[in-house]
Amino acid sequence: MTTQTLAVRIESALARGTLKLPAALLRILAGRPVIRDGQTLDVQTQMLLRLQKLRGDAALGGRTVARERALIDAQSRLLEPGAAQTLATDDIQVAGGDTPCAARIYRPAQIEPKAGALVFYHGGGFVIGSLDSHDGVCRALAERANCVVIAVDYRLAPEHPAPAGVDDAVAAFRDIAARADELDIDPTRLAVGGDSAGGNLSAVVSQITRGDTHSPCFQLLFYPAIDFVRDRASVRMFAEGFLLEKSSMDWFSGHYIPDGFDNGDPRVSPIYGDLEGVAPAIVITGGFDPLRDEGEDYAKALQAAGVNTTVSRHPSMIHGFVNFAGGVAGADAALTEGAHALRTALQH
Incomplete structure (x- = not known):
């Protein structure tokens, strides 16, 4: 050690x-x-x-x-959740937009063959975060949802600004679906999910791949970043003091969105995309999160488009709570809620 x-x-x-x-x-x-x-x-x-x-x-x-x-x-690593049981893990490569992406598979020991799976995209403002930063989260989701989790290490800004991360996320999902037999998963029970930036990518992947032979069957969205055009009341209300600040958001977006790129492009702001026919979703928000209102607005937009969508606010939580669910009881409850919703969705 x-x-x-x-x-x-x-x-x-x-x-x-x-x-x-x-x-x-x-x-x-x-x-x-x-x-x-x-x-x-x-x-x-x-x-x-x-x-x-x-x-x-x-x-x-x-x-x-x-x-x-x-x-x-x-x-x-300080307060990450985890799994009580031993999970089989394997580091692999999946397709990316330009070059292959690293990925990590988490498989519960007693899971059935051809199991349902979650393609997971980590948060971090499209600039930070990694397979390691969300390793505990993926372990917890795999155990609590009793599914295979495949975490994708998409390219990050500023080295690779938008839409590079999106291109990787879409290519990775399509590759995983195409390799379902090899990965021992059921391509008809393949969900997408993530937190913050990862929630954004999950929403975008759901829109772009909705016409594919195998498109996502469910969206697990923890406090997703959804709109780079307009700030809502929660951004002003929680601008300072709650981990993700207005200055943080500006720092991330300044690195992620290059000059001349349209902030309203649905590839970065999926709330402006065509939502009809995308996968059912659960949107889980924190009451003290600047992104709270845009996440809940996205849930309402999904519902208005006829998409079966649950929105769940945990009023005492801040942004990033999945990463400290190993030490904060309220964060653990929110993570468990998402895992149980995923488990239910993958049983169908």
């Missing part, structure tokens, strides 16, 4: 231990309740934000790209 790995384990144990303190003591340490828009911030999350502020990394974005990428990989 390296010194760095040991340090991460110690820090993770301390963080998890702190968040398990009795609620009354945690409230004293976290400070007075934070109430916005009739919602009260989860006390464990409030404590987590306080700890991050002490570390000097309470907000996403703003540093060098390399530093931000290292931070999300390190921070995700």
Whole structure:
């Protein structure tokens, strides 16, 4: 075990231990309740934000790209969820827009042959995040949904601005569907899902591939980024202090969308796309997330287009909660809700 790995384990144990303190003591340490828009911030999350502020990394974005990428990989290990059972994992390659993409398969031990599967796209503003940053999330989803999860490591900006990530996401989905026999999955029970930027890519893939022989059967969208044209009230309401800030959003979009590219192009802002006939969806949002309103607006747009869509707001949660579901009870409940919805969808 390296010194760095040991340090991460110690820090993770301390963080998890702190968040398990009795609620009354945690409230004293976290400070007075934070109430916005009739919602009260989860006390464990409030404590987590306080700890991050002490570390000097309470907000996403703003540093060098390399530093931000290292931070999300390190921070995700502190409170990441996981699986109680051993999962078989395999690192493979799938097709990408220009060159192959790395991918990772998670397979529960007792799963049936030709199982249903989730193609997962990680969050990170299209700039940060990796297979490793969401490894625990994928393990948790595979176990709780009892399905195969295939995580795709699409290209990131600014080295590869829009629509490179989209091209990879679409090509990867089509390749996985075409290789269903080889991967021992059922191409008729192939869902897409992800958080934040990954939710965006899932929505875009669902639109672009809806006419394919095998298109997504379900969309699992955790607090998706949906609209690069218009800021909604939640962006102003939660502009500072809740991990994803307005400045964070500007930093990510500035790296992702190149000069001259139309912010309203459905490949980056899927709320402006044709929604008729896309896969059923669940949209799970956090009450203290700047992206809350656009995610819920997308759910309403899907419903208006006749798409069977569930929208579920967890009012005490902030952006990025799937990555700390291993230490925050409310985040774990939201992740479980999504996994159970996926499990139900893949049984049909």
